[in-house]
Every structure is written in C-alpha cells, then in structure tokens.
Amino acid sequence: MKTTVxxxxxxxxxIEADLDRPHxxxxxxxxxxxxxxxxxxxxxxxxxxxYLPIADDNYIEDAWxxxxxxxxxxxxxxxxxxxxxxxxxxxxxxxxxxxxxxxxDLAEQDKLLPSFLATVPNAPHGALLLHGTGAxxxxxxxxxxxxxxxxxxxxxxxxxxxxxxxx
Amino acid sequence: xxxxxxxxxxLGADSETVIASSVIGVVGLGGGGSHIVQQLAHLGFRxxxxxxxxxxxxxxxxxxIGATSVDVEQLSPKLLVAARMIRGLTPSAExxxxxxxxxxxxxxxxxxxxxxxxxxxxxxRDQLEATxxxxxxxxxxxxxxxxxxxxxxxxxxxxxxxSMPGEPCMRCLGFLTDELLAKxxxxxxxxxPRPQVVFGxxxxxxxxxxxxxxxxxxxxxxxxRVVYLEYRGNEQILRPHPRxxxxxxxxxCSHYTLxxxxxxxxxxx
Amino acid sequence: MYPGDQIxxxxxxxxxxxxxxxGGVEYLLLEGLVLPSGCSPSATDALLCPTPRxxxxxxxxxxxxxQSGFARNWNFNGRICExxxxxxxxxxxxxxxxxxxxxxxxxxxxxxxx
Numbered sequence: 001m002k003t004t005v006x007x008x009x010x011x012x013x014x015i016e017a018d019l020d021r022p023h024x025x026x027x028x029x030x031x032x033x034x035x036x037x038x039x040x041x042x043x044x045x046x047x048x049x050x051y052l053p054i055a056d057d058n059y060i061e062d063a064w065x066x067x068x069x070x071x072x073x074x075x076x077x078x079x080x081x082x083x084x085x086x087x088x089x090x091x092x093x094x095x096x097x098x099x100x101x102x103x104x105d106l107a108e109q110d111k112l113l114p115s116f117l118a119t120v121p122n123a124p125h126g127a128l129l130l131h132g133t134g135a136x137x138x139x140x141x142x143x144x145x146x147x148x149x150x151x152x153x154x155x156x157x158x159x160x161x162x163x164x165x166x167x
Numbered sequence: 168x169x170x171x172x173x174x175x176x177x178l179g180a181d182s183e184t185v186i187a188s189s190v191i192g193v194v195g196l197g198g199g200g201s202h203i204v205q206q207l208a209h210l211g212f213r214x215x216x217x218x219x220x221x222x223x224x225x226x227x228x229x230x231x232i233g234a235t236s237v238d239v240e241q242l243s244p245k246l247l248v249a250a251r252m253i254r255g256l257t258p259s260a261e262x263x264x265x266x267x268x269x270x271x272x273x274x275x276x277x278x279x280x281x282x283x284x285x286x287x288x289x290x291x292r293d294q295l296e297a298t299x300x301x302x303x304x305x306x307x308x309x310x311x312x313x314x315x316x317x318x319x320x321x322x323x324x325x326x327x328x329x330s331m332p333g334e335p336c337m338r339c340l341g342f343l344t345d346e347l348l349a350k351x352x353x354x355x356x357x358x359x360p361r362p363q364v365v366f367g368x369x370x371x372x373x374x375x376x377x378x379x380x381x382x383x384x385x386x387x388x389x390x391x392r393v394v395y396l397e398y399r400g401n402e403q404i405l406r407p408h409p410r411x412x413x414x415x416x417x418x419x420c421s422h423y424t425l426x427x428x429x430x431x432x433x434x435x436x
Numbered sequence: 437m438y439p440g441d442q443i444x445x446x447x448x449x450x451x452x453x454x455x456x457x458x459g460g461v462e463y464l465l466l467e468g469l470v471l472p473s474g475c476s477p478s479a480t481d482a483l484l485c486p487t488p489r490x491x492x493x494x495x496x497x498x499x500x501x502x503q504s505g506f507a508r509n510w511n512f513n514g515r516i517c518e519x520x521x522x523x524x525x526x527x528x529x530x531x532x533x534x535x536x537x538x539x540x541x542x543x544x545x546x547x548x549x550x
Contacts, residue, residue: 006303008333008425036429038302040277047303049425085432154280156303156332158392159385162185162280270515294515297459301518338459349491352511352525422460431517433454433465436443 002043003150005035005128005137009157011048016130018053019093026059026067028093032077034086037124044141046087046124046150052077065104067092074112078119087123088116089137096132105129106138109147113140128153134163172211182384183211189383190214190278192304194269194295195285196245197221198363199309201232201252202372203283208253210380213260215253216275219245220267230365270294277302281379284308287361289347296330296337300423301431306330307379308337309371311398313362323367323400326408327374329382329393332428336420340395341410367400374405437462438486438536445537450482456517461485463517464536469498472547476503483521486536493528496543497521504547 011033019029032052038045058073081088090112094100101109109127116125117140126139126147137150155161168176172183179185191212193200196219204217223231223238223245231245233252246264253260263275276282282304284295292308299306311325330336337343374396381390395411398404409415437455446453451468469482481499489495490512501510501522512523526546528539 008303010333010419011425038277038429040274043278045277045302047428049428154303156305157334158331158382158390159388160280160305160382161385162188164188270520273515273518290512290514293459298515298518300459345489345491348489352490427457431456431458433456433517436438436453436455436464 001141001148003046003124003137003139003141003148003152004043005046005048005135005139005150005153006156007033007048007128007135007153009155011051012130012155012157015051015091016093018051019091019130023056023059023067025061028066030054030059030067030069030073031091032080033089033091033128034080034084035089035124037087044124044139046089046126046137046139048089048128049086050080050084051091052080074115078115081116081123081125082119085120085123087120087125089126089128089139091128091130093130096134099129099131099134100136101127101129101138109138113147117143133161136163136165169211175210178380178384178386182386185383186211186380187213189280190216191379192216192218192276192279192282193249193285194218194276194282195287196249197227197285197287198230198365198368199311199372199375200283200285201230201234201245201249202368203285203309203376204249205232205252206372206376208256208260210376211257213257215260216263216265216279217246217249218265218267218269218272218276219249220265221245223248226360230363230368232365269298273298277304279304281305281307281382283375283379286310289343289351292337293343293348296343297423299330300332300336301428303332303428305332305382307375309368309375311363311367311371311400313364313367313400315362320401321362323364323398325367325371325398325400327371327378327394327396327398327405329378329395331393332423333425334393334420335416336422338422339417339420340393340408341415342395367398370400370403370405371398438464442536445535446484446540449537449540450479458517461487461489465517466540469540471502472504472544474505475547482540483516483519484536484540486539492525493531494534494539494543495523496526496540497523502547506547506550508546 033048034050035048054073060068062068121143124139128137135153140147149165153163222242223234233248246266308328313323315321395408397408450466454465464484466482468479470479483497485495508524510524528542
C-alpha cells in the first residue's frame with residue numbers, strides 16, 4: 001500500500017518551534033500530532049492537523065535516553081485521540097546526520113502504539129521523525145497490520161518539500 | 168541528468184527527480200487544461216490524474232491544444248487528446264484518466280501532490296477547492312473570461328490563483344463570493360457558449376505551470392506567499408491582483424481550517 | 437449550535453440528524469428523509485443548509501434528483517461534505533426566522549405543488 005503523509009507547513013513550523021525549545025534536563029523534546037486520513041484506492045494519505053506538545057513537567061529524567069515522557073503525557077495523547085477519533089503520531093526530531101529511527105525509537109514505538117491502536121482501532125497511528133530538511137514516518141496502516149514506512153512525507157506550503165522513503 | 172532536461176537544470180539538481188515523482192491532477196482538459204498538460208509533459212511530469220468528460224467539437228479547434236480536425240470527425244474525447252500529447256513525449260507516463268466529472272469518481276484525485284483547476288464555473292471552483300483543502304492538495308486555478316457589452320470593445324480578463332492548504336482560500340481573497348455563486352446559479356443552464364481564445368489561455372496556463380514548478384522545486388527561492396494574479400488581456404498584462412496584497416489577506420483562513428481536513432466528521436445530534 | 441427541540445423536530449421526518457462543516461458552513465445531514473407521497477424515491481438522504489448560500493436564504497439538497505410529478509429547476513449538482521448532492525431552485529419567502537423543520541417542510545412543498 002502506498003502511503004503519503006501530507007503536513008501543512010504552518011503546522012510543521014509549530015512542531016519544529018516546540019521541539020527546538022530547550023528542556024531543563026531532557027536532551028530533546030517529544031510531542032504528538034493528531035491526524036486524519038483518507039484512502040485513494042490502494043493508497044493511504046495521512047494528514048496531521050493538531051500538534052500536542054508535552055508539558056515540561058511530563059518529562060522523566062533519564063540519563064540513558066534523549067527524552068522520556070511519563071504516563072500523564074501518554075494518557076493525554078490517548079484522550080485527545082479518542083476525543084477526535086483521530087490517528088496519532090508520536091513526533092520528535094533528529095539531527096540531519098541521523099535521518100532515521102534508531103533502535104530505541106523503534107522499540108519505544110512498538111511499546112507505545114498498541115494503546116493508540118486499541119483507542120481508535122481503524123486509524124493509521126504511528127510516528128513521525130523530523131530530521132533537518134526532511135522527515136520520515138512509520139505507520140500502522142490498519143488494525144492487525146504490521147507497521148510500514150510512509151513512501152513519502154510531503155510538506156504542503158510555500159514551498160513544498162518532499163522526503164521519500166529510502167529503499 | 169537526462170539530456171532531454173539539460174536545458175532546465177537551473178530548476179535544481181534534484182528537479183528532474185521531484186518533477187518525475189510528482190502526481191499532478193488536471194481537472195478540465197479544455198482550452199486552459201490542454202495547454203497545462205502540454206507544458207507539464209514537456210517539463211517531464213509523468214504521473215497524471217486527468218478529468219474531462221467532453222468530446223472535441225469544431226468550436227474547440229480555435230484553442231484546444233493537441234486537437235485536430237480528425238478528432239472532431241471522430242468525436243475524440245478531450246481526455247484522449249491530452250493522453251496522446253503526454254504519451255507522445257513520455258510513452259511510459261502513468262495516466263489515470265477519467266472521462267467524466269471528478270465528483271463522480273473523486274478518490275483518484277486524492278493521490279495528487281498538486282491539482283490544476285481548469286473549470287468553467289465558480290461553483291465548480293468552489294467544490295474543487297473544498298476537496299483539495301480536505302486532502303491537503305494545493306490548487307492552482309486558472310480562468311479566462313471575455314465580456315462583450317454592446318458595441319464596446321470586448322474585455323478579456325482572467326486569473327491565476329494558488330489556493331494553498333493552511334493559507335487564505337479563494338473566498339479569503341474575495342475571488343469566490345456568495346454573490347457570484349448566486350448570480351451564476353440564477354443563470355444555470357442558460358449560460359450559452361463562452362468566448363475563449365488560445366492566446367489568453369496560453370498566458371494563464373504558462374503562468375500557472377511556472378508557479379507550480381516553482382512550488383515543487385523552489386528554484387526561485389522566492390515563492391513564499393499566496394498568489395493571486397490578474398490577467399488584463401486587452402493590454403496583455405499579468406500582474407498581482409491588489410487583493411493578493413498582505414493588507415487584504417487575513418492572517419489565516421477561517422473557511423478551511425486544519426481541523427476539518429480528511430473525511431468530513433458527521434456529529435450525531 | 438441549534439436548539440435541541442428543533443433537532444428533535446427534524447428527527448420526526450428522518451432516521452437521524454448529524455452536523456458537518458464544509459468551507460466554514462455548517463450543514464445538517466438528514467438521513468433517510470421521508471419525502472411527500474408520490475415522490476420517487478420515497479425517502480432519501482438530504483443535506484440542509486439553514487444559513488444563506490447561493491443567494492438563497494437556506495437550501496435543501498438531496499442525494500438524488502427526486503421525481504415528484506412537478507417539473508423543478510434542478511440547478512445544483514455538486515459536492516458538499518465529500519458527497520454528491522442535487523438541489524432545485526426553491527426559496528423560503530418568509531423573512532422571519534424559521535424553525536429547522538419548517539424550512540425542510542417548505543422545501544418539500546416543491547414536491548407537493550407546482
């Protein structure tokens with residue numbers, strides 16, 4: 001199934017501004033973004049529409065990882081997902097030299113995503129990674145289906161910007 | 168870089184890839200749409216979603232790019248003319264063609280990275296913009312109008328507008344209004360053939376394609392805001408419309424918010 | 437946005453009522469709206485726009501063109517809220533504020549009389 005994420009440049013700007021903010025002890029910031037989706041034949045289009053920043057107080061100090069969020073942050077995101085009957089993508093940023101999810105990222109996603117899939121089962125939940133001028137998304141396209149990487153992440157705005165999944 | 172596109176390498180080192188990978192929708196393959204399709208094909212676009220249910224008639228030959236007198240004899244679909252033009256340049260192009268209204272088969276349009284609206288009514292524009300906004304697709308709208316009043320010289324005018332999701336829409340720009348839609352609805356079925364000419368369509372189509380390429384490749388690194396161009400055909404002038412200026416434009420669009428993208432939410436009452 | 441009693445009145449003539457926004461305008465979906473006798477179909481989904489549009493004070497769109505025995509000027513065939521709708525030219529002349537069910541009744545009058 002071909003999958004595209006289309007994100008408005010304005011929304012991306014909001015996300016980047018939040019993720020760029022320093023935190024007292026976390027080395028990086030995390031967030032969630034709610035998304036709607038549409039199908040076009042065999043293609044899936046995922047469209048983020050609202051960013052959910054994680055409050056400073058909801059980070060847990062952990063020297064082993066760049067950032068860790070607490071249960072309150074996750075529950076808030078789950079509630080918003082339920083309220084909006086939306087898909088939810090966990091979002092964070094990497095330096096451009098690491099334009100891919102690390103092993104830790106993938107492991108955390110595998111732990112986190114089942115809760116979202118249980119909350120709104122037919123939504124393509126997943127994770128979005130911003131890396132400088134590009135982005136990559138990993139999505140669970142349907143209940144019971146294994147996760148896939150989006151074929152493309154498109155920033156919609158002036159100008160447009162496309163990131164393709166590297167094969 | 169492919170030798171074919173060596174002369175347009177100024178569009179950027181990865182422009183050939185970006186262009187070849189983009190999926191472009193063209194709704195309406197008449198005087199404006201046929202120009203656009205021709206230029207897109209020359210530029211190297213190769214993934215198309217096309218809609219038009221009409222056939223070539225004699226009165227189209229003054230402006231339908233790619234159409235011939237044989238097409239009139241054979242009542243060729245305009246879709247066929249467009250596909251023929253594309254394949255003449257790129258035999259392996261992917262053409263998802265629909266000989267009908269996009270409203271009757273709307274799903275394929277959602278695959279597009281960008282849509283050209285070459286329709287001939289405000290109502291059609293309104294509906295197309297709504298669906299493009301819902302599915303986060305920039306819409307490049309063009310339109311040409313020739314107004315004849317009594318014995319005065321005809322007045323040719325037109326527009327090129329980029330309706331960008333997240334940015335002001337055609338209603339924000341004052342181009343689409345309830346009054347215009349109402350006036351058009353009152354003439355429904357009685358509009359009659361509209362004056363049209365190839366050179367006017369050509370100006371608008373070229374500007375639209377140029378803007379779309381800039382959007383996709385960012386070769387000018389200057390396209391950073393809403394575009395509303397007005398065409399004054401009597402003077403052969405294409406210039407920014409005053410309503411595209413910053414002081415006219417609202418900071419954000421209240422008609423199409425990000426909260427309303429995707430499938431409509433029907434809230435049970 | 438609309439008083440509950442008016443929504444309940446609407447429900448008398450259809451299976452369910454839901455609200456949807458499109459282009460900044462709120463519409464009311466009337467699922468399976470029962471049409472006046474003699475109409476074909478006898479019921480169909482309808483979309484009510486209770487606020488002014490297209491120079492009409494309000495409009496009622498139908499999921500299909502309804503045959504009623506009365507010739508109507510079906511001057512809308514297009515897409516709203518990602519569905520296709522048909523609308524015929526009919527105006528509610530009373531300038532006073534009307535209840536939602538009243539608006540629907542007046543629009544259905546076009547299927548009852550010339």
